[in-house]
Amino acid sequence: MKKVTVIGSGVMGHGIAQRVAQAKVPVVLFDINEESLVKAKSFIESNLTMQVNEQLLSEQEKEETLTFLELSSHLETAIQESELIIEAISEKLELKHGLYRSLEALVSQETVIASNTSTFSMKDLTEGATNPERFVVTHFFNPAQFVPLVEVVRGDQTTEHVVNETMTFMKQIGKSPILLNKDIPGFVANRLQAALVREAFYLLEEGVADARSIDLAVTDGPGFRWGFAGPLETADFGGLDIWKSVVENLAPTLSENTKVPDFIQTAIDEGNLGTKTTEGIYSYSSDIIQDRLVERDQYLMHLGKLKRST
Template sequence: MKNPQQNIPIGTVGLGLMGSSIATCLLAAGHSVTSLVKDIQQADEARTRIRGYLEQLQAEGLLTTAPEALIQRIQITDEVADLRGHEVVIESIIESVAEKKEVYRRLETVLSPTAIIGSNTSAIPVSVLQSGLQHPERVLGLHWAEPAHITRFMEVICGDATDPAYAHRLVSLAESWGKEPSLLRKDIRGFITNRIMYAMLREAFYLVENGYATVEDVDRSLRNDLGYWITFAGPFRFMDLTGIPAYLTVMNDLFPDLSNTPNTPRMMEELVAAGAKGVQNAHGFYPYTPETAHAWEEKFIAFSYDIRKLAQKYSLPPTDPAP
Protein backbone atom coordinates (compact mmCIF):
# COMPACT_ATOMS: atom_id res chain seq x y z
CA MET A 1 0.00 0.00 0.00
CA LYS A 2 1.33 3.42 -0.91
CA ASN A 3 2.23 5.65 2.02
CA PRO A 4 -0.15 8.65 2.00
CA GLN A 5 2.80 10.90 2.89
CA GLN A 6 4.86 9.72 -0.08
CA ASN A 7 3.90 12.57 -2.39
CA ILE A 8 4.37 15.46 0.03
CA PRO A 9 7.05 17.99 -0.98
CA ILE A 10 10.21 17.69 1.10
CA GLY A 11 12.85 20.33 1.68
CA THR A 12 16.56 19.71 2.01
CA VAL A 13 19.46 21.93 3.05
CA GLY A 14 22.84 21.27 1.45
CA LEU A 15 23.66 19.59 -1.87
CA GLY A 16 27.15 18.24 -1.37
CA LEU A 17 27.79 14.56 -2.09
CA MET A 18 25.59 13.32 0.74
CA GLY A 19 22.94 16.02 0.27
CA SER A 20 22.71 15.18 -3.44
CA SER A 21 22.38 11.48 -2.63
CA ILE A 22 19.58 12.25 -0.13
CA ALA A 23 17.75 14.39 -2.70
CA THR A 24 18.07 11.52 -5.20
CA CYS A 25 16.49 9.09 -2.71
CA LEU A 26 13.56 11.46 -2.12
CA LEU A 27 12.98 12.06 -5.83
CA ALA A 28 13.08 8.32 -6.52
CA ALA A 29 10.49 7.78 -3.77
CA GLY A 30 8.05 10.14 -5.48
CA HIS A 31 8.56 13.43 -3.67
CA SER A 32 9.14 16.83 -5.17
CA VAL A 33 12.18 18.40 -3.52
CA THR A 34 13.19 21.97 -2.73
CA SER A 35 16.89 22.19 -1.89
CA LEU A 36 18.36 25.19 -0.09
CA VAL A 37 22.03 25.83 -0.89
CA LYS A 38 24.53 28.42 0.28
CA ASP A 39 26.00 29.05 -3.18
CA ILE A 40 23.52 29.02 -6.06
CA GLN A 41 26.45 28.88 -8.49
CA GLN A 42 26.82 25.19 -7.57
CA ALA A 43 23.25 24.36 -8.62
CA ASP A 44 24.12 23.06 -12.09
CA GLU A 45 26.87 20.81 -10.70
CA ALA A 46 24.49 19.38 -8.08
CA ARG A 47 21.72 18.84 -10.63
CA THR A 48 24.12 16.95 -12.92
CA ARG A 49 25.28 14.78 -10.00
CA ILE A 50 21.68 13.97 -8.97
CA ARG A 51 20.73 13.08 -12.55
CA GLY A 52 23.70 10.71 -12.67
CA TYR A 53 22.54 9.01 -9.46
CA LEU A 54 19.02 8.65 -10.89
CA GLU A 55 20.43 7.09 -14.04
CA GLN A 56 22.35 4.59 -11.88
CA LEU A 57 19.11 3.63 -10.10
CA GLN A 58 17.35 3.19 -13.44
CA ALA A 59 20.17 1.00 -14.77
CA GLU A 60 19.86 -1.20 -11.67
CA GLY A 61 16.11 -1.61 -12.13
CA LEU A 62 15.30 0.40 -8.98
CA LEU A 63 13.55 3.26 -10.78
CA THR A 64 10.36 3.08 -12.80
CA THR A 65 10.10 6.79 -13.68
CA ALA A 66 12.53 8.26 -16.21
CA PRO A 67 15.36 10.31 -14.66
CA GLU A 68 14.61 13.25 -17.00
CA ALA A 69 11.09 13.43 -15.53
CA LEU A 70 12.24 13.16 -11.92
CA ILE A 71 14.98 15.78 -12.23
CA GLN A 72 12.28 18.30 -13.13
CA ARG A 73 10.85 17.84 -9.63
CA ILE A 74 13.77 19.43 -7.81
CA GLN A 75 14.04 23.17 -7.20
CA ILE A 76 17.44 24.45 -6.09
CA THR A 77 17.37 27.79 -4.32
CA ASP A 78 19.35 30.06 -2.03
CA GLU A 79 16.17 31.63 -0.59
CA VAL A 80 14.98 30.08 2.67
CA ALA A 81 11.48 31.47 2.00
CA ASP A 82 11.10 28.85 -0.75
CA LEU A 83 10.82 26.21 1.99
CA ARG A 84 7.65 27.79 3.35
CA GLY A 85 4.81 25.27 3.48
CA HIS A 86 7.04 22.17 3.57
CA GLU A 87 6.11 19.64 6.26
CA VAL A 88 9.54 18.00 6.39
CA VAL A 89 12.99 19.55 5.88
CA ILE A 90 16.21 17.51 6.02
CA GLU A 91 19.45 19.35 6.76
CA SER A 92 22.70 17.86 5.49
CA ILE A 93 25.54 20.33 5.96
CA ILE A 94 28.92 20.07 7.71
CA GLU A 95 29.18 18.65 11.25
CA SER A 96 29.21 22.03 12.97
CA VAL A 97 26.79 22.70 15.82
CA ALA A 98 26.94 26.46 15.23
CA GLU A 99 26.25 26.22 11.49
CA LYS A 100 23.48 23.67 11.90
CA LYS A 101 21.73 25.74 14.57
CA GLU A 102 21.97 28.83 12.38
CA VAL A 103 20.19 26.88 9.63
CA TYR A 104 17.44 25.87 12.09
CA ARG A 105 16.96 29.45 13.24
CA ARG A 106 16.49 30.50 9.61
CA LEU A 107 14.10 27.61 8.99
CA GLU A 108 12.00 28.59 12.01
CA THR A 109 11.27 31.94 10.38
CA VAL A 110 9.41 30.24 7.49
CA LEU A 111 8.25 26.79 8.64
CA SER A 112 5.05 26.04 10.51
CA PRO A 113 5.53 25.05 14.19
CA THR A 114 4.64 21.44 13.33
CA ALA A 115 7.01 21.00 10.38
CA ILE A 116 9.67 18.37 11.08
CA ILE A 117 13.36 19.29 10.91
CA GLY A 118 15.65 16.29 10.46
CA SER A 119 19.40 16.61 10.82
CA ASN A 120 21.73 14.27 8.95
CA THR A 121 24.27 14.21 11.75
CA SER A 122 26.49 11.24 12.46
CA ALA A 123 27.60 12.10 15.98
CA ILE A 124 26.23 15.40 17.36
CA PRO A 125 23.67 14.77 20.14
CA VAL A 126 20.23 15.83 18.93
CA SER A 127 19.50 17.47 22.29
CA VAL A 128 22.39 19.88 21.65
CA LEU A 129 20.88 20.82 18.28
CA GLN A 130 17.44 21.32 19.84
CA SER A 131 18.55 23.72 22.56
CA GLY A 132 17.50 27.34 22.13
CA LEU A 133 15.00 26.70 19.33
CA GLN A 134 11.40 27.87 19.40
CA HIS A 135 10.04 24.38 18.73
CA PRO A 136 12.68 21.83 19.77
CA GLU A 137 10.11 19.03 19.91
CA ARG A 138 10.04 18.75 16.10
CA VAL A 139 13.82 18.39 15.63
CA LEU A 140 15.22 14.87 15.20
CA GLY A 141 18.38 13.21 13.98
CA LEU A 142 18.06 11.49 10.63
CA HIS A 143 21.27 9.54 10.12
CA TRP A 144 21.80 8.24 6.56
CA ALA A 145 24.55 5.99 5.21
CA GLU A 146 26.48 6.54 2.00
CA PRO A 147 25.38 6.18 -0.72
CA ALA A 148 22.06 7.47 0.67
CA HIS A 149 20.12 6.66 -2.50
CA ILE A 150 21.20 3.00 -2.42
CA THR A 151 21.61 1.84 1.18
CA ARG A 152 18.65 0.70 3.28
CA PHE A 153 20.16 2.04 6.51
CA MET A 154 18.62 4.86 8.51
CA GLU A 155 18.59 5.88 12.16
CA VAL A 156 15.86 8.18 13.48
CA ILE A 157 17.10 9.77 16.71
CA CYS A 158 15.02 11.45 19.43
CA GLY A 159 16.49 14.29 21.45
CA ASP A 160 15.48 15.09 25.02
CA ALA A 161 12.72 17.41 23.77
CA THR A 162 11.48 15.34 20.80
CA ASP A 163 7.78 14.57 20.56
CA PRO A 164 7.67 10.80 19.78
CA ALA A 165 4.82 11.37 17.31
CA TYR A 166 7.26 13.16 14.99
CA ALA A 167 9.75 10.30 15.31
CA HIS A 168 7.15 7.71 14.34
CA ARG A 169 6.11 9.83 11.38
CA LEU A 170 9.72 9.92 10.16
CA VAL A 171 10.04 6.15 10.59
CA SER A 172 6.94 5.70 8.43
CA LEU A 173 8.31 8.07 5.80
CA ALA A 174 11.70 6.35 5.82
CA GLU A 175 10.04 3.01 5.09
CA SER A 176 8.38 4.58 2.04
CA TRP A 177 11.86 5.68 0.88
CA GLY A 178 12.98 2.03 0.81
CA LYS A 179 14.80 2.26 4.14
CA GLU A 180 14.80 -0.16 7.07
CA PRO A 181 14.94 2.45 9.85
CA SER A 182 15.99 2.03 13.46
CA LEU A 183 14.51 4.30 16.15
CA LEU A 184 16.70 5.59 18.97
CA ARG A 185 14.26 6.45 21.73
CA LYS A 186 16.90 8.28 23.79
CA ASP A 187 19.68 10.60 22.64
CA ILE A 188 23.25 9.30 22.81
CA ARG A 189 26.37 10.58 21.08
CA GLY A 190 27.23 8.53 17.98
CA PHE A 191 23.89 6.66 17.92
CA ILE A 192 24.01 2.91 17.17
CA THR A 193 26.29 2.21 14.24
CA ASN A 194 28.91 4.88 14.92
CA ARG A 195 29.35 3.86 18.54
CA ILE A 196 29.89 0.23 17.52
CA MET A 197 31.99 1.03 14.44
CA TYR A 198 34.36 3.38 16.29
CA ALA A 199 34.85 0.82 19.06
CA MET A 200 35.90 -1.58 16.29
CA LEU A 201 38.17 1.05 14.69
CA ARG A 202 39.89 1.73 18.02
CA GLU A 203 40.74 -1.97 18.36
CA ALA A 204 41.83 -2.17 14.70
CA PHE A 205 44.30 0.69 15.16
CA TYR A 206 45.52 -0.86 18.43
CA LEU A 207 46.38 -4.11 16.64
CA VAL A 208 48.21 -2.32 13.79
CA GLU A 209 50.06 0.29 15.86
CA ASN A 210 51.30 -2.34 18.31
CA GLY A 211 52.60 -4.66 15.61
CA TYR A 212 50.10 -7.51 15.95
CA ALA A 213 48.86 -7.25 12.34
CA THR A 214 49.09 -5.08 9.25
CA VAL A 215 46.35 -2.90 7.82
CA GLU A 216 45.89 -5.52 5.10
CA ASP A 217 45.60 -8.37 7.61
CA VAL A 218 42.99 -6.58 9.71
CA ASP A 219 40.92 -5.75 6.63
CA ARG A 220 41.24 -9.31 5.32
CA SER A 221 40.09 -10.90 8.58
CA LEU A 222 37.09 -8.63 8.98
CA ARG A 223 36.02 -8.98 5.35
CA ASN A 224 36.12 -12.75 5.54
CA ASP A 225 34.45 -13.14 8.96
CA LEU A 226 32.31 -10.17 9.93
CA GLY A 227 31.70 -9.42 6.25
CA TYR A 228 30.15 -12.82 5.68
CA TRP A 229 27.33 -12.56 8.23
CA ILE A 230 26.70 -8.96 9.29
CA THR A 231 24.31 -8.08 6.44
CA PHE A 232 22.26 -11.20 7.12
CA ALA A 233 22.05 -11.26 10.88
CA GLY A 234 23.39 -8.41 13.01
CA PRO A 235 25.31 -9.27 16.21
CA PHE A 236 22.43 -10.40 18.43
CA ARG A 237 20.82 -12.62 15.79
CA PHE A 238 24.27 -14.04 14.98
CA MET A 239 24.77 -15.06 18.62
CA ASP A 240 21.36 -16.75 18.50
CA LEU A 241 22.41 -18.62 15.37
CA THR A 242 25.82 -19.73 16.63
CA GLY A 243 25.24 -20.48 20.31
CA ILE A 244 24.98 -17.92 23.10
CA PRO A 245 26.95 -19.51 26.01
CA ALA A 246 30.30 -19.53 24.18
CA TYR A 247 30.14 -15.76 23.80
CA LEU A 248 29.89 -15.21 27.54
CA THR A 249 33.00 -17.32 28.06
CA VAL A 250 34.96 -15.25 25.52
CA MET A 251 33.61 -11.98 26.94
CA ASN A 252 34.87 -12.86 30.43
CA ASP A 253 38.31 -13.59 29.02
CA LEU A 254 38.65 -10.90 26.34
CA PHE A 255 36.83 -7.77 27.55
CA PRO A 256 39.49 -6.83 30.14
CA ASP A 257 42.17 -7.04 27.44
CA LEU A 258 40.51 -4.83 24.79
CA SER A 259 41.83 -1.33 24.10
CA ASN A 260 40.06 1.39 26.05
CA THR A 261 42.31 4.32 25.25
CA PRO A 262 40.66 7.75 25.00
CA ASN A 263 43.42 8.94 22.64
CA THR A 264 42.99 9.15 18.87
CA PRO A 265 45.33 6.83 16.91
CA ARG A 266 48.78 8.22 16.12
CA MET A 267 48.66 6.59 12.69
CA MET A 268 45.40 8.39 11.86
CA GLU A 269 46.71 11.78 13.00
CA GLU A 270 49.85 11.38 10.89
CA LEU A 271 47.88 10.46 7.76
CA VAL A 272 45.52 13.41 8.10
CA ALA A 273 48.42 15.77 8.78
CA ALA A 274 49.99 14.52 5.53
CA GLY A 275 46.84 15.44 3.61
CA ALA A 276 45.36 11.98 3.17
CA LYS A 277 41.68 11.86 2.24
CA GLY A 278 41.51 8.29 0.89
CA VAL A 279 40.35 7.60 -2.64
CA GLN A 280 39.13 11.19 -2.87
CA ASN A 281 42.73 12.32 -3.45
CA ALA A 282 44.39 8.90 -4.00
CA HIS A 283 46.18 9.13 -0.63
CA GLY A 284 45.14 6.80 2.18
CA PHE A 285 46.00 3.69 4.17
CA TYR A 286 46.62 1.93 0.85
CA PRO A 287 48.67 3.21 -2.13
CA TYR A 288 46.60 4.47 -5.09
CA THR A 289 47.04 6.05 -8.44
CA PRO A 290 44.21 8.35 -9.57
CA GLU A 291 43.06 5.50 -11.82
CA THR A 292 42.98 2.82 -9.11
CA ALA A 293 41.30 5.22 -6.66
CA HIS A 294 38.53 5.83 -9.21
CA ALA A 295 38.24 2.08 -9.85
CA TRP A 296 37.73 1.44 -6.11
CA GLU A 297 35.01 4.11 -5.98
CA GLU A 298 33.20 2.44 -8.89
CA LYS A 299 33.55 -0.98 -7.25
CA PHE A 300 32.07 0.39 -4.02
CA ILE A 301 28.97 1.67 -5.84
CA ALA A 302 28.54 -1.62 -7.70
CA PHE A 303 28.96 -3.59 -4.47
CA SER A 304 26.41 -1.33 -2.71
CA TYR A 305 23.79 -2.24 -5.32
CA ASP A 306 24.68 -5.94 -5.15
CA ILE A 307 24.59 -6.15 -1.35
CA ARG A 308 21.23 -4.35 -1.33
CA LYS A 309 19.81 -7.03 -3.64
CA LEU A 310 21.32 -9.84 -1.56
CA ALA A 311 19.96 -8.38 1.70
CA GLN A 312 16.47 -8.07 0.22
CA LYS A 313 16.64 -11.67 -1.05
CA TYR A 314 17.10 -12.93 2.52
CA SER A 315 15.07 -10.27 4.32
CA LEU A 316 12.78 -11.36 7.15
CA PRO A 317 10.39 -9.39 9.36
CA PRO A 318 12.51 -7.16 11.63
CA THR A 319 11.05 -8.78 14.75
CA ASP A 320 9.25 -12.06 15.26
CA PRO A 321 6.08 -12.24 17.36
CA ALA A 322 6.72 -12.49 21.09
CA PRO A 323 6.06 -15.96 22.53
Protein backbone atom coordinates in the same frame (compact mmCIF):
# COMPACT_ATOMS: atom_id res chain seq x y z
CA MET B 1 4.85 13.83 3.34
CA LYS B 2 3.70 15.72 0.26
CA LYS B 3 6.86 17.80 -0.11
CA VAL B 4 10.35 17.65 1.38
CA THR B 5 13.25 20.08 1.39
CA VAL B 6 16.86 18.99 1.83
CA ILE B 7 19.20 21.78 2.89
CA GLY B 8 22.82 21.33 1.81
CA SER B 9 23.76 19.78 -1.54
CA GLY B 10 26.97 18.06 -0.47
CA VAL B 11 27.62 14.32 -0.52
CA MET B 12 24.91 13.54 2.03
CA GLY B 13 22.42 16.14 0.89
CA HIS B 14 22.25 15.16 -2.75
CA GLY B 15 22.13 11.46 -1.82
CA ILE B 16 19.16 12.06 0.49
CA ALA B 17 17.39 14.16 -2.14
CA GLN B 18 17.92 11.44 -4.75
CA ARG B 19 16.41 8.79 -2.47
CA VAL B 20 13.36 10.97 -1.78
CA ALA B 21 12.86 11.69 -5.49
CA GLN B 22 13.18 8.00 -6.36
CA ALA B 23 10.31 7.36 -3.95
CA LYS B 24 8.24 9.78 -6.07
CA VAL B 25 8.03 12.43 -3.38
CA PRO B 26 8.57 16.04 -4.53
CA VAL B 27 11.85 17.28 -3.07
CA VAL B 28 13.68 20.59 -3.24
CA LEU B 29 17.45 20.51 -2.84
CA PHE B 30 18.62 23.84 -1.44
CA ASP B 31 22.09 25.34 -1.31
CA ILE B 32 23.23 28.96 -1.23
CA ASN B 33 25.97 28.02 -3.71
CA GLU B 34 24.48 27.56 -7.18
CA GLU B 35 27.64 25.89 -8.46
CA SER B 36 27.24 23.25 -5.74
CA LEU B 37 23.67 22.66 -6.89
CA VAL B 38 24.82 22.12 -10.48
CA LYS B 39 27.39 19.58 -9.28
CA ALA B 40 24.79 17.87 -7.11
CA LYS B 41 22.39 17.53 -10.05
CA SER B 42 25.20 16.03 -12.12
CA PHE B 43 26.02 13.51 -9.37
CA ILE B 44 22.37 12.51 -9.07
CA GLU B 45 22.02 12.04 -12.83
CA SER B 46 25.22 9.98 -12.86
CA ASN B 47 23.97 7.80 -9.99
CA LEU B 48 20.67 7.21 -11.74
CA THR B 49 22.45 6.36 -15.00
CA MET B 50 24.53 3.81 -13.10
CA GLN B 51 21.33 2.17 -11.87
CA VAL B 52 20.03 2.08 -15.44
CA ASN B 53 23.28 0.49 -16.64
CA GLU B 54 23.03 -2.11 -13.88
CA GLN B 55 19.43 -2.83 -14.98
CA LEU B 56 18.09 -1.76 -11.60
CA LEU B 57 16.18 1.16 -13.10
CA SER B 58 14.66 1.85 -16.50
CA GLU B 59 15.46 4.98 -18.50
CA GLN B 60 11.84 6.03 -18.05
CA GLU B 61 12.11 5.63 -14.26
CA LYS B 62 15.28 7.70 -14.29
CA GLU B 63 13.59 10.54 -16.14
CA GLU B 64 10.53 10.29 -13.90
CA THR B 65 12.73 10.54 -10.80
CA LEU B 66 14.24 13.78 -12.06
CA THR B 67 10.77 15.32 -12.39
CA PHE B 68 10.38 15.03 -8.61
CA LEU B 69 13.62 16.93 -8.00
CA GLU B 70 13.89 20.71 -7.87
CA LEU B 71 16.97 22.84 -7.16
CA SER B 72 16.86 26.17 -5.34
CA SER B 73 19.27 28.74 -3.96
CA HIS B 74 16.48 30.80 -2.37
CA LEU B 75 15.62 29.51 1.11
CA GLU B 76 12.12 30.91 1.47
CA THR B 77 11.11 29.47 -1.91
CA ALA B 78 12.77 26.12 -1.20
CA ILE B 79 10.91 25.48 2.05
CA GLN B 80 7.52 26.81 1.00
CA GLU B 81 4.81 24.21 1.78
CA SER B 82 7.40 21.59 2.79
CA GLU B 83 6.19 19.25 5.52
CA LEU B 84 9.68 17.95 6.29
CA ILE B 85 12.97 19.84 6.14
CA ILE B 86 16.14 17.74 6.37
CA GLU B 87 19.24 19.73 7.28
CA ALA B 88 22.49 18.28 5.90
CA ILE B 89 24.93 21.15 6.32
CA SER B 90 28.40 21.28 7.90
CA GLU B 91 28.81 19.89 11.42
CA LYS B 92 29.19 23.32 12.98
CA LEU B 93 26.65 23.97 15.71
CA GLU B 94 26.56 27.74 15.25
CA LEU B 95 25.69 27.28 11.56
CA LYS B 96 22.93 24.84 12.39
CA HIS B 97 21.47 27.14 15.05
CA GLY B 98 21.49 30.06 12.64
CA LEU B 99 19.70 27.97 10.02
CA TYR B 100 17.10 26.70 12.49
CA ARG B 101 16.26 30.22 13.64
CA SER B 102 15.71 31.22 10.01
CA LEU B 103 13.57 28.15 9.34
CA GLU B 104 11.40 28.62 12.42
CA ALA B 105 10.68 32.19 11.36
CA LEU B 106 9.54 31.05 7.92
CA VAL B 107 7.60 27.80 8.34
CA SER B 108 4.49 26.72 10.23
CA GLN B 109 4.68 25.05 13.63
CA GLU B 110 3.64 21.75 12.03
CA THR B 111 6.72 21.55 9.78
CA VAL B 112 9.14 18.86 10.97
CA ILE B 113 12.79 19.91 11.10
CA ALA B 114 15.27 17.03 10.94
CA SER B 115 19.05 17.05 11.19
CA ASN B 116 21.38 14.59 9.49
CA THR B 117 23.97 15.18 12.22
CA SER B 118 26.19 12.37 13.44
CA THR B 119 27.85 14.61 16.03
CA PHE B 120 25.42 16.67 18.06
CA SER B 121 22.84 15.67 20.65
CA MET B 122 19.23 16.75 20.39
CA LYS B 123 19.79 18.92 23.46
CA ASP B 124 22.56 20.78 21.61
CA LEU B 125 20.57 21.09 18.40
CA THR B 126 17.38 22.45 19.97
CA GLU B 127 19.06 24.98 22.25
CA GLY B 128 17.20 28.24 21.71
CA ALA B 129 14.55 26.65 19.47
CA THR B 130 11.09 28.22 19.52
CA ASN B 131 9.37 24.87 18.92
CA PRO B 132 11.77 22.10 20.04
CA GLU B 133 8.93 19.57 19.86
CA ARG B 134 9.16 19.55 16.03
CA PHE B 135 12.88 18.64 15.91
CA VAL B 136 14.30 15.17 15.29
CA VAL B 137 17.56 13.62 14.12
CA THR B 138 17.51 11.55 10.93
CA HIS B 139 21.05 10.25 10.56
CA PHE B 140 21.57 8.79 7.08
CA PHE B 141 24.66 6.85 6.00
CA ASN B 142 26.87 7.55 3.01
CA PRO B 143 26.04 6.91 0.22
CA ALA B 144 22.55 7.90 1.37
CA GLN B 145 20.92 6.92 -1.92
CA PHE B 146 21.90 3.27 -1.37
CA VAL B 147 22.52 2.50 2.33
CA PRO B 148 19.16 1.64 3.96
CA LEU B 149 19.83 2.60 7.58
CA VAL B 150 18.55 5.83 9.10
CA GLU B 151 18.97 6.45 12.83
CA VAL B 152 16.07 8.45 14.25
CA VAL B 153 16.73 10.25 17.52
CA ARG B 154 14.10 12.16 19.45
CA GLY B 155 14.63 14.96 21.94
CA ASP B 156 13.03 15.25 25.36
CA GLN B 157 10.31 17.45 23.87
CA THR B 158 9.89 15.80 20.46
CA THR B 159 6.25 14.77 20.06
CA GLU B 160 5.09 11.24 19.32
CA HIS B 161 3.44 12.59 16.19
CA VAL B 162 6.76 13.89 14.84
CA VAL B 163 8.50 10.61 15.65
CA ASN B 164 5.77 8.52 14.03
CA GLU B 165 5.59 10.73 10.94
CA THR B 166 9.37 10.56 10.56
CA MET B 167 9.55 6.78 10.94
CA THR B 168 6.69 6.31 8.49
CA PHE B 169 8.28 8.59 5.91
CA MET B 170 11.65 6.85 6.13
CA LYS B 171 9.95 3.55 5.40
CA GLN B 172 8.03 5.21 2.56
CA ILE B 173 11.29 6.14 0.81
CA GLY B 174 12.70 2.64 1.21
CA LYS B 175 14.83 3.16 4.30
CA SER B 176 15.28 0.95 7.36
CA PRO B 177 14.84 3.40 10.24
CA ILE B 178 15.71 2.56 13.83
CA LEU B 179 14.43 4.65 16.74
CA LEU B 180 16.88 5.20 19.57
CA ASN B 181 15.53 5.04 23.12
CA LYS B 182 18.36 7.27 24.35
CA ASP B 183 20.35 10.15 22.88
CA ILE B 184 23.97 8.96 23.10
CA PRO B 185 27.11 10.30 21.37
CA GLY B 186 27.65 8.54 18.04
CA PHE B 187 24.18 6.97 18.23
CA VAL B 188 24.30 3.20 17.49
CA ALA B 189 26.01 2.49 14.18
CA ASN B 190 28.94 4.87 14.56
CA ARG B 191 29.66 3.55 18.05
CA LEU B 192 29.79 0.00 16.72
CA GLN B 193 31.91 1.13 13.77
CA ALA B 194 34.28 3.13 15.99
CA ALA B 195 34.84 0.14 18.27
CA LEU B 196 35.80 -1.99 15.27
CA VAL B 197 38.05 0.69 13.74
CA ARG B 198 39.81 1.21 17.07
CA GLU B 199 40.64 -2.50 17.21
CA ALA B 200 41.72 -2.50 13.54
CA PHE B 201 44.11 0.42 14.23
CA TYR B 202 45.47 -1.47 17.25
CA LEU B 203 46.06 -4.68 15.28
CA LEU B 204 47.87 -2.74 12.56
CA GLU B 205 49.98 -0.81 15.06
CA GLU B 206 50.97 -4.02 16.84
CA GLY B 207 51.97 -5.67 13.55
CA VAL B 208 49.51 -8.53 14.01
CA ALA B 209 48.65 -8.40 10.29
CA ASP B 210 49.03 -5.98 7.39
CA ALA B 211 46.30 -3.52 6.42
CA ARG B 212 44.95 -5.56 3.52
CA SER B 213 44.67 -8.68 5.68
CA ILE B 214 42.85 -6.81 8.44
CA ASP B 215 40.37 -5.37 5.95
CA LEU B 216 39.89 -8.80 4.35
CA ALA B 217 39.26 -10.33 7.77
CA VAL B 218 36.22 -8.04 8.03
CA THR B 219 34.86 -8.00 4.46
CA ASP B 220 35.24 -11.75 3.94
CA GLY B 221 34.63 -12.76 7.55
CA PRO B 222 32.09 -11.27 9.97
CA GLY B 223 31.24 -8.45 7.57
CA PHE B 224 30.24 -10.96 4.91
CA ARG B 225 27.41 -12.22 7.11
CA TRP B 226 26.54 -8.92 8.78
CA GLY B 227 24.42 -8.00 5.78
CA PHE B 228 22.18 -10.89 6.87
CA ALA B 229 22.49 -11.09 10.67
CA GLY B 230 23.76 -8.49 13.13
CA PRO B 231 26.04 -9.16 16.11
CA LEU B 232 23.28 -9.86 18.63
CA GLU B 233 21.47 -12.37 16.42
CA THR B 234 24.87 -13.90 15.62
CA ALA B 235 25.42 -14.31 19.35
CA ASP B 236 22.06 -16.06 19.71
CA PHE B 237 22.82 -18.49 16.89
CA GLY B 238 26.35 -19.09 18.16
CA GLY B 239 25.11 -19.68 21.69
CA LEU B 240 25.14 -17.13 24.49
CA ASP B 241 27.22 -19.51 26.60
CA ILE B 242 29.84 -19.61 23.85
CA TRP B 243 29.83 -15.84 23.47
CA LYS B 244 30.11 -15.41 27.23
CA SER B 245 33.39 -17.28 27.05
CA VAL B 246 34.52 -15.37 23.96
CA VAL B 247 33.91 -12.00 25.63
CA GLU B 248 35.47 -13.02 28.94
CA ASN B 249 38.56 -14.41 27.20
CA LEU B 250 39.04 -11.60 24.67
CA ALA B 251 37.77 -8.46 26.40
CA PRO B 252 40.84 -8.05 28.65
CA THR B 253 43.09 -8.15 25.57
CA LEU B 254 41.16 -5.67 23.40
CA SER B 255 42.31 -2.11 22.78
CA GLU B 256 41.20 0.47 25.32
CA ASN B 257 42.81 3.39 23.49
CA THR B 258 40.98 6.70 23.82
CA LYS B 259 43.28 8.39 21.29
CA VAL B 260 44.31 7.35 17.80
CA PRO B 261 47.63 5.46 17.52
CA ASP B 262 50.83 7.40 16.83
CA PHE B 263 51.03 6.16 13.24
CA ILE B 264 47.64 7.70 12.44
CA GLN B 265 48.58 11.02 14.03
CA THR B 266 51.90 11.00 12.16
CA ALA B 267 50.11 10.42 8.85
CA ILE B 268 47.77 13.33 9.57
CA ASP B 269 50.66 15.60 10.56
CA GLU B 270 52.38 14.75 7.26
CA GLY B 271 49.23 15.60 5.30
CA ASN B 272 48.39 11.99 4.44
CA LEU B 273 44.63 11.86 4.99
CA GLY B 274 43.60 8.92 2.81
CA THR B 275 41.80 9.30 -0.50
CA LYS B 276 41.59 13.07 0.05
CA THR B 277 45.35 13.29 -0.54
CA THR B 278 46.01 9.92 -2.30
CA GLU B 279 48.09 8.72 0.67
CA GLY B 280 46.83 7.23 3.90
CA ILE B 281 46.98 3.70 5.22
CA TYR B 282 47.10 2.74 1.53
CA SER B 283 48.41 4.62 -1.51
CA TYR B 284 45.96 5.63 -4.23
CA SER B 285 45.89 7.07 -7.70
CA SER B 286 42.97 9.22 -8.84
CA ASP B 287 41.85 6.39 -11.15
CA ILE B 288 41.88 3.85 -8.34
CA ILE B 289 39.80 6.13 -6.11
CA GLN B 290 37.16 6.65 -8.77
CA ASP B 291 37.10 2.94 -9.66
CA ARG B 292 36.66 1.96 -6.02
CA LEU B 293 33.78 4.41 -5.57
CA VAL B 294 32.03 3.02 -8.65
CA GLU B 295 32.64 -0.56 -7.46
CA ARG B 296 31.30 0.35 -4.02
CA ASP B 297 28.10 1.82 -5.40
CA GLN B 298 27.56 -1.11 -7.78
CA TYR B 299 28.04 -3.54 -4.91
CA LEU B 300 25.67 -1.62 -2.63
CA MET B 301 23.01 -1.38 -5.34
CA HIS B 302 23.01 -5.14 -5.92
CA LEU B 303 23.21 -5.91 -2.20
CA GLY B 304 20.18 -3.69 -1.66
CA LYS B 305 18.30 -5.49 -4.41
CA LEU B 306 19.20 -8.87 -2.90
CA LYS B 307 18.06 -7.83 0.58
CA ARG B 308 14.78 -6.46 -0.77
CA SER B 309 14.07 -9.72 -2.61
CA THR B 310 14.51 -11.96 0.45
